[in-house]
Amino acid sequence: MNFAKKLLAILALLPGLALANEGGHPLDKAPDRSNNMAALQHGAKLFVNYCLNCHNASSMRYNRLKDLGLSEAQIKENLLFTGEKVGEMMTTSMNAKDAKAWFGAVPPDLSVISRAKSSGAGSGGDYLYTYLRTFYQDPARPTGWNNLVLENVAMPHALWELQGIQTAKFDEVADPHEAGKKIHKFGGFQQVKAGQLSKLEYDNAVADLVGYMEWMAEPAQQTRKRIGVAVVLFLALFALLAWRLNASFWKEVK
Numbered sequence: 001m002n003f004a005k006k007l008l009a010i011l012a013l014l015p016g017l018a019l020a021n022e023g024g025h026p027l028d029k030a031p032d033r034s035n036n037m038a039a040l041q042h043g044a045k046l047f048v049n050y051c052l053n054c055h056n057a058s059s060m061r062y063n064r065l066k067d068l069g070l071s072e073a074q075i076k077e078n079l080l081f082t083g084e085k086v087g088e089m090m091t092t093s094m095n096a097k098d099a100k101a102w103f104g105a106v107p108p109d110l111s112v113i114s115r116a117k118s119s120g121a122g123s124g125g126d127y128l129y130t131y132l133r134t135f136y137q138d139p140a141r142p143t144g145w146n147n148l149v150l151e152n153v154a155m156p157h158a159l160w161e162l163q164g165i166q167t168a169k170f171d172e173v174a175d176p177h178e179a180g181k182k183i184h185k186f187g188g189f190q191q192v193k194a195g196q197l198s199k200l201e202y203d204n205a206v207a208d209l210v211g212y213m214e215w216m217a218e219p220a221q222q223t224r225k226r227i228g229v230a231v232v233l234f235l236a237l238f239a240l241l242a243w244r245l246n247a248s249f250w251k252e253v254k
Contacts, residue, residue, distance in 0.1 A: 025148040025186065027122035030129035031204075033211025034222065037069045043212025044068060046205060048079045048090075050158045051110060054099065057090040059111035060216050067219055104142070104154045112217045114210070124217070128210045132159060133203065136168040136189060148186060163202045164195030 033039040044065055047057075063086045065075055072086055080086070082093060096106045114124035121127070131149040135157035138146035143156040148168065157163070166189040175181035197205060215221070 027126040027130045030125035031207040039208040043208035046209040054107045056109045060090045114214045114217045132206045165193035
């Protein structure tokens with residue numbers, strides 16, 4: 001009985017532990033872009049322009065973007081800038097040594113980052129969508145930036161020109177878990193410099209980018225789902241036939 005109670009208590013704490021592991025900030029639900037080809041194409045463009053400068057996507061080839069409705073000519077014209085070939089992997093020219101010297105750590109490969117960041121707090125898409133919208137200016141950090149989702153983040157805000165510059169307000173409140181202790185609670189953002197996009201436009205752009213990163217993590221996802229539905233219907237049909245044949249057989253026996 002005691003073991004069962006302890007197990008239930010641990011399970012009840014898991015969502016809170018997931019949030020704590022990711023910085024404690026709740027995750028916003030990422031808009032679904034899985035069936036919006038225009039949004040995914042825009043997300044691919046944003047990824048190449050803003051993410052591929054430092055990060056690799058070494059499991060993805062440029063020509064796989066044909067699955068998003070882009071022609072080879074469009075890929076060459078809009079997404080290849082430094083002489084890469086359409087059949088090459090999506091990699092950055094920055095070497096790992098320089099990256100570690102500049103950022104303190106080598107930027108992670110983003111090929112399957114949306115799946116790697118999935119947790120009890122939300123999907124990997126939710127994590128990325130919230131993360132890319134919660135950067136704030138922090139002079140105490142080496143890069144000048146911090147993030148609500150990943151506290152003391154090493155990455156600078158790559159999309160700041162689009163979003164603009166915002167600062168975060170923190171209120172000092174009593175710790176609900178420890179009497180006499182004070183904690184800092186997030187109290188909202190304050191825009192100090194406008195970006196190229198409005199807040200709504202920026203949120204939509206981030207949703208497109210995250211949608212592309214979710215697609216990149218599993219390009220065959222929609223095909224898998226369609227095949228899965230067909231298989232379930234196929235099995236349901238034959239289960240129905242087996243049920244009726246079984247009923248017919250035992251009817252004769254009786």
